[in-house]
Amino acid sequence: MKKSFGAKPYLFPMPVLMIATYGEDGKVDVMNMAWGGICDDDKVALNIGESHKTTANIKARGAFTLSIADIPHLAQADFFGIASGNQMADKFERSGLHAEPSDKVDAPVIQEFPVTLECKVLDLQNDHGYFRVLGQIVNVLVDESCLDESGKPDPARMNAFVFDQFQSGYYAIGEKVGQAWDSGKPYLK
Numbered sequence: 732m733k734k735s736f737g738a739k740p741y742l743f744p745m746p747v748l749m750i751a752t753y754g755e756d757g758k759v760d761v762m763n764m765a766w767g768g769i770c771d772d773d774k775v776a777l778n779i780g781e782s783h784k785t786t787a788n789i790k791a792r793g794a795f796t797l798s799i800a801d802i803p804h805l806a807q808a809d810f811f812g813i814a815s816g817n818q819m820a821d822k823f824e825r826s827g828l829h830a831e832p833s834d835k836v837d838a839p840v841i842q843e844f845p846v847t848l849e850c851k852v853l854d855l856q857n858d859h860g861y862f863r864v865l866g867q868i869v870n871v872l873v874d875e876s877c878l879d880e881s882g883k884p885d886p887a888r889m890n891a892f893v894f895d896q897f898q899s900g901y902y903a904i905g906e907k908v909g910q911a912w913d914s915g916k917p918y919l920k
Contacts, residue, residue, distance in 0.1 A: 740766075744893030747808055747901065749798040750777060751830065751839045752788035754816070759823040759830045759839045760784050763800070763812030765894045770865070775850060777864040781857070784816030789864055793852045794836035797866070798844035801890040802903060804828065807843075809901075835870045845889045847872040 745765040752760050762785040767777040775797055779786055789795050800808035807826040814822050823830070830839035835849040850866035857863075879885040887905045895902060 740896050743895055743897065744902070744904065745896055747800045747892055747894050748777075749800055749808060749811060749841060749844055750779075750785050750789075751796045751798065751841055752785050752794075753792055753838060754784065754788050755791060758820070759841075760788055760816045761811045761823055761826070761828075761841060762816070763808055765896075767797075773868045774853065775848065775866045775868060777866065779862055779864065781862045782817075786862060786864075789852060790855065792837045794833075794838045795850055795852070795864075795866065796833055796836070796838045796840055797848040797850055798841055799846040799889060799891050801843075801845050802892055803890060804843050805892060805901060833870075840872060845874045845877045845891075846884065 746768055748764050748767055750762045750764055752762075754760050762779070762783060764777065764779055766779070767775060770776040777795075777797075785795075807828055810826060811822070814825075816822050819825070829842045831842060833840050833849045836851050838849070840847050840849070848868050849870040849872065850868055852864060853867045854865040855862070856865065873884045877884055877888040879888070887907060889905070890903075891905065892901045892903050894900075
């Protein structure tokens with residue numbers, strides 16, 4: 732038997748994504764968000780409110796980076812979700828993390844996060860009372876420590892974690908439990 736909970740945003744796992752932008756003063760701003768992800772081979776969609784400093788920065792600069800947070804930097808990633816850049820001018824500096832300018836877009840790359848998607852804005856949408864950014868991925872950066880022996884990104888080495896909408900927890904991921912487009916082949920017979 733299943734228990735009904737009504738209309739809730741109950742989907743698991745949810746990504747823990749770090750959106751990094753530059754403000755009008757050139758300062759780094761980072762926001763933690765879960766309501767976004769890949770929406771095409773070279774596109775991402777970010778569902779964020781228009782009141783965020785990050786939203787203003789994206790509108791002004793037309794670019795952002797999107798990084799995967801890792802367990803060694805979980806506290807900083809969570810801080811980026813609970814502190815507002817609108818009220819805390821030194822938000823990024825307080826984290827102790829480091830940023831470099833992207834070579835591809837007008838946005839910062841946070842050095843400590845293992846995977847970064849460099850994105851340019853394709854479209855800004857305001858539908859059904861919510862703001863959405865559609866971005867084109869122009870490049871992906873992966874820390875060499877997260878590459879396997881053949882030079883490909885290895886999720887097990889990224890120390891990534893996911894967000895739980897049910898109880899607002901974070902959960903470690905990384906153990907491979909199957910192979911896509913292969914594990915279900917017995918049912919084809």
